Amino acid sequence: MLEIENLTVEVAGKEILHNVSLSVKSGYTTVLFGPNGSGKSTLLMTIMGFSGYKVRSGRILLNGEDITHLPVNERAKRGIGMMMQRPPNITGVRLKDLVRVASKGKVDIAKIAEELDMTNFLERDVNVGFSGGEIKRSEILQLTAQNPCLLLLDEPESGVDMVSIEKLGAKVRELLQGPSHCAGWRERSGKAALIITHTGQILDYVEADRGYVMCNGTVACSGNPRELLAEIRKMGYQECIRCKLNQPNLVVENVASEG
C-alpha cells in the first residue's frame, strides 16, 4: 500500500532523514520505534505532505501512485489520515465543525464523541487549551470521522492516562479492524497503519505485524515488532545503532527483501 523509497528529507535547511526506505502492506499494521529526535515525526509529516518537509530525493508511493509531490488534501482524498504529535490550535473553529467536514456528513458525531469521552469538547475551539491526552482523543475523533485507509499515528499513547488509553486503543483497533476481531478480516479490509511509538504501549491494544527502528534519520533495523520492543526494552536504542554499524549489509538486505 505504502512504499517509501530512499527518502531524503530536509527540514529548515537541515537534512533530517537520510535515504529512508520502508513499506507498509495493505491490511498490515507497522510500528516505528526510535529514540527522541531520530526523525519519526518527520517521516510521518513528509508522508502526509506538510510543507516545510522538503523531499530532496526518493519517492513516496501509495498503491503504486507516486504521491511525493501531491498537496496534503489530495493525499487525504486518497485515504491517508494522520494523528499529529503537535497539531496546531485553531482558534474560532469548533471541533464539531471540523469533525463534520472531515466526515462529509457520513458519521454520527455525537455517538463517536461519546465513545471517546469527547462530548464536552465538541463546542470547544480545535486543540485550544486541550491537554496532551485530550489532543490524542480529539485526533482519533477526527480520524474516526475521516475513516482513512492508511492511518499514520504519531505516539498515540503519549500523555494519555490509563483509563483513556483503553478507550483510545479500542478506537484505534476498531478503525483498523472494523467490528471484527479476526486478522483475516483486517487483511481483507485493506486497512493499514504506520504507528510511531516511543514506549511500545500501544502494542497492548493493537496487533502489529512489522516493526522498524529509526536512529539518526535512518532505518536501523526491522523485524517482528514484539521482538524488537523486547530488545529495545532490554538493551536500549544504543544497541540498535551499534548493531547497525556492525552489520550494515544485513539491514539493507532486510529492507530489500520486503518489496
Added chain:
Amino acid sequence: MASDEERRAREALRKAARFGDDIDLEAYSEGSRELAPVGSLEELPEDTKTTLLDTGIVPSGKGRAGNFLLMDNSVVHSAVMGEGVELMPLSQALKVHDWLKDYVWKAVRPDTDKYTAETYLENADGYFIRALPGAKVRMPVQTCLLLKDRNTKQYVHNVLIAEEGSELEVVTGCTTSKGVEKGLHLGISEFFLRKSSKLTFTMIHNWSEVIGVRPRTDVVMDEGATYVNNYVALKPVRSIQTYPTAHMNGPDGVCRFNSVAVAHPGSVLDLGSRAILNAPGCRAELISRTITTGGTVIARGQLVGNSAGIKAHLECKGLILSEKGVQIAIPELEARVPDVEMTHEAAVGKIAQDQVEYLMSRGLNEEDAVGMIVRGFLDVGIRGIPEHLKAEIDRTLQETDVRRG
C-alpha cells in the same frame, strides 16, 4: 445671540479630524428632510429589505420592542411595540422632555472636528431611546439608518439613556439603497448609562463602496453600569473612521467592545475603541478581529487607567489575505496611577500555513481550509453578539469572499 457652544462649533467647521482622510463636506448634497413617512418597514422596496436583513433589522418588527428608520435626513418611521422603553425622533423628545437639554451634546463635544461641528450646526435629528428606571426591556429596539438618494450627506444625532437599573438591547443597521452614487454618513451618538444599567448595543455596517462614514460615539457610564458594544463591518465601504469611547465614571463599571471587520479592495477602515477607566473596580475588554482582502485596516485601541484597582485588556488581531492588503494595529495603554492591571495583545500577519495544512489533512481543499480558519478568526470577535443576530451574520460570513489574493 449665538451661544458659546455654537460659536465654538463654527470655529471648528474646518477642523480636520484627528484620524481618517479629510472628507470634503462641500462635495455632497444634503439629504432630504422631507421624505414621506412609511407606515411600516415592510413597505420598503424588496432589495432594501434584503440589505436591512443583512444588518440584523427585521422588516416585520417581529420580536422587537421598537422600530426606527432614518432615511437620508428624514425620520420616516418610529414606533414603540414593547414596554418600559421610549423611542422617538430626538427633535420630538426635546419638546417632550424639558430635562433632555442637559444631555444633548454633553457626551460628544460639538467642536471635536468638522463632522461634529457641521452635524451640530445643521441641528441634525436622530433617535431618542430611553429605558425607563428599572425596566428590563425584553426585546431589542432596532434602528436603521439608510442612505437613499443618489448623492447624499446624512447627519444623525442620537441620544440614548438607560435609566437606573434598566436593561436594554439596541440593534442598529446602517445600509445604502441601490443606485446611491456617492454618500456620506455623519453620526453622533451619545449614550448615558445610569447606575447599574445594562446596554447591549450592536451596530452592523453594510454601506457600499461609495460611502464615507464618520460616526462619533461617546458613552458615559455611572456606577455599576455594563456596556457591551458589538461592531460588525463585513461588506465593502469606501472609508470609515470611528473611535467610540466609554467614559467609565462610576465605580465597578464593566465595558466590552467586540469588533469584526473585513477591508475589501478599495476600503479604508480606521476603527478604534477606547475605554477611560475613571473609577475604582472598573473593568474593560476591547477585542478586535480584522482581515484585509486588499483594503487597509487601522485597528486602534486605547485604555486609560485613571483609578486604582481597575483591570483592562485590549486585543487587536489582524489577518492579511492579500498582497495588496495593509494591516496596522495601534494598541495604546495609558496608566496614570500605579495600582492598575492593563494588558494588550496585538498581532498582524498572514494565515498560518500549518493550520491550513492541518485542515487539508482532514480532506478540505485549500480554499475551504482558509475560509474555515478566517471565519473562525472573525467568529472570536462576535461571540458576544446576541443570539438572534448570529444566523444573519454567519450567513454574511459564509458569503464573504475570503480567498487569499
